Amino acid sequence: MKRIRKFFNFWNVVRIVAFATLAVVLIYPFFSMLRESFVSQETGGFTIANYLEFFKYPYYYKTLFNSLSVVITATILSTLIGLPMAYITTRYNVWGKPLINIMIILSLLSPPFIGAYSWILLLGRNGFLTNIFRNIGIELPTIYGWTGIVLVFTLKFFPYVYLFVSGALKSMDSSIEEAAENLGVSGIKKLFTITFPLILPTITAGALMVFMTSLADFGTPMLIGEGYKVLPVLIYEEYMSEIGGNATIASMLSVIIIICAVAILLVQKLVIAKKSYMMSSLRPPKVVKLTKGKRIGLTAFCLIIAGIAMIQQVVVVITSFIKTNGPIFVKGFSLDSYKMIISKLSTNISNTFLYSTIAIIIMVIAGLLLSYLIVRKKSKVNSLLDILIMFPYVIPGAVLGISLLVAFNKGPVMLAGTAWILIIAYVIRKLPYTIRSSTAILYQIDPSIEEASINLGVSPMKTFFKTTARLMAPGVLSGAILSWITTINELSSSVILYTGKTATISVAIYTEVVRASFGTAAALASILTVTTIVSILIFNKISGGKGITM
Incomplete structure (x- = not known):
């Protein structure tokens, strides 16, 4: 019984949950997409003809x-x-x-x-x-x-x-x-x-x-x-x-x-x-x-x-402030484009901030816990976890969107067409910003601070939440703000995954430009620009004026 309790300590549970989650939302979708690429369009069986067709x-x-x-x-x-x-x-x-x-x-x-x-x-x-x-x-x-x-x-x-x-x-x-x-x-x-x-x-x-x-x-x-x-x-x-x-x-x-x-x-x-x-x-x-x-x-x-x-x-x-007559700009300035998006595209605006906020909350929690595992609990298993987390960083958003749709457009887990598939895509794709920022600040925190707390009788889990997490907060929040900025601006995965009810600002800008509705597209884009500027100012405040570096 003691062995079981020891194995299922807090950090092992975090590790297991992390791998299980990545297996469901990352590994399974990509293997589903890989398997789909070898499916014959005629027979439904295994074939390499699709790849031969590409080069033909x-x-x-x-x-x-x-x-x-x-x-x-x-x-x-x-x-x-x-x-x-x-x-x-x-x-x-x-x-x-x-x-x-x-x-x-x-x-x-x-x-x-x-x-x-x-x-x-x-x-x-x-x-x-x-x-x-x-x-x-x-x-x-x-x-x-x-x-x-x-x-x-x-x-x-x-x-x-x-x-x-x-x-x-x-x-x-x-x-x-x-x-x-x-x-x-x-x-x-x-x-x-x-x-x-x-x-x-x-x-x-x-x-x-x-x-x-x-x-x-x-x-x-x-x-x-x-x-x-x-x-x-x-x-x-x-x-x-x-x-x-x-x-x-x-x-x-x-x-x-x-x-x-x-x-x-x-x-x-x-x-x-x-x-x-x-x-x-x-x-x-x-x-x-x-x-x-x-x-x-x-x-x-x-x-x-x-x-x-x-x-x-x-x-x-x-x-965004120039008057329009259909797709044509005319002389004079007005707020007509903003009035138009508020009356017709307010759902896109609310969707963007709602989905991004939920995604950021998940990323902050994951950033705190997973970065601690990667830095303080070093092992081959945790190194593999780090690689899996960073993998989506080099994957195009459209590819991630298609992999999620291939995996979740039917049972047992049906997510296609829901807001959750968008939120999952945002978290998977933008989490690396928060992880890298969190690991960077964790390397600067002396482990002796945690050791002193534990020696005073505070459990490792309480020490993490009461001491380490508070010290990590500036780094985690800085990375989260960068994740937030890129999330609200995300198009490539959103345009694959959205439905009429789950469309975001980025999708609306794209569709408005395609329809030649340049005034409303500019108004929507201006909202993202102002949000980005405010987010950068908050980032600079949290980071102590250090600015964004790579």
């Missing part, structure tokens, strides 16, 4: 090349922008660093498809800038297709590289660069032979985030791609086809996109595994004071890039 027909395999083309190009351009931006803002005394940081973070944390929508308003066939240049006899290149997708992805996701590299450069040991200068290596040569190679893991991590996020993006290519089709869009169209969704082909395409994501992740690990990047970080680099001319030039460069990246939010907010 250009309609299918060209989407893979299209995806890799826009994603690789956007990743390279994002790195070329984010890397110098990070170096300039961390190493030189440019003006307005806090403002630049806020602008860049806002451009990253806004809904991905808002960028596409904003550029349509600016450079679309009837766009604001398009008409200005057309009136003076200049016809601008089209924003639709490959060019538009790459532009939106680059401006949207370069902040990943910027934030990752900024954190690494701030904590880098300056003695290494000083030693290089003493040996005659300076300027650009020092950057490319010493500084950047030392932070290569961080640079590749930022580039990997750009690659993964743009590979998974559904809204941008759907809105601005037109005839240029990529894998997430093809997956959506196959599953949601008007002539009967094809779950088999959609599952097969989902497996292929997962293979691409995992392959790139392995390549990144192989690249950084070849060398050691350890350093003491005892002497952070000093900020270099520039001459007035160089300071003005570099400040202007950073503000222009950050301004172009953030212009999407400005365009959206202004547009």
Whole structure:
């Protein structure tokens, strides 16, 4: 009896519940989707014909090349922008660093498809800038297709590289660069032979985030791609086809996109595994004071890039107050678009905040308990738990949505069409933010504090809730706010899982843009933008003004 009680102690129960939950909502759905991808459309038996069909027909395999083309190009351009931006803002005394940081973070944390929508308003066939240049006899290149997708992805996701590299450069040991200068290596040569190679893991991590996020993006290519089709869009169209969704082909395409994501992740690990990047970080680099001319030039460069990246939010907010006549904007300002969404789309707004709030409560509780298991109760089993929790981080939202529908669109557990399937998708996909933030702060809490409490007769469980959890709260809440921001903006999984009753703001924006109801789409997007800004301010308050880092 004592052995049974010892085995079923609090942390073992947490571990068992965690694995059981992940088995039901993560492992089972993905294996269901994998099994579905090998099902014959004619006989219902096992077959590899679906995969052969992918590589046989250009309609299918060209989407893979299209995806890799826009994603690789956007990743390279994002790195070329984010890397110098990070170096300039961390190493030189440019003006307005806090403002630049806020602008860049806002451009990253806004809904991905808002960028596409904003550029349509600016450079679309009837766009604001398009008409200005057309009136003076200049016809601008089209924003639709490959060019538009790459532009939106680059401006949207370069902040990943910027934030990752900024954190690494701030904590880098300056003695290494000083030693290089003493040996005659300076300027650009020092950057490319010493500084950047030392932070290569961080640079590749930022580039990997750009690659993964743009590979998974559904809204941008759907809105601005037109005839240029990529894998997430093809997956959506196959599953949601008007002539009967094809779950088999959609599952097969989902497996292929997962293979691409995992392959790139392995390549990144192989690249950084070849060398050691350890350093003491005892002497952070000093900020270099520039001459007035160089300071003005570099400040202007950073503000222009950050301004172009953030212009999407400005365009959206202004547009939301412009009068509309059907799909056409007319002269004058009004609140008609807001009145329209309150009367017709209030359910979408309430759904978004209700589902996100429930998801965040679950994530905070899970973040507290699971991060403690991972950090304080280290074992191979808990390492496996950590891997399973992080796995959805690299999986496209549309793929996760399809896996959940394949698994739960029939008995014994029928969740398709309910709010719970959306909440589960949000928790699975966004929990890694809270887990990573929680584990980071837990590493900073001295275990002797808990040991002292236990030595005074307080049980380990009470010690955790009364002492450790309170000390972890700032880190957990910081991660939860990031999870909250990305949850309210989530489209790719929502557009697969929603029904008329469970539609969210992101889904409504997407459908309004498709219907050419740009005024109401802008009003909805403005609500998300304001919510994001307020959430960032709360994050900065909780984190003590440290700001968002990666």
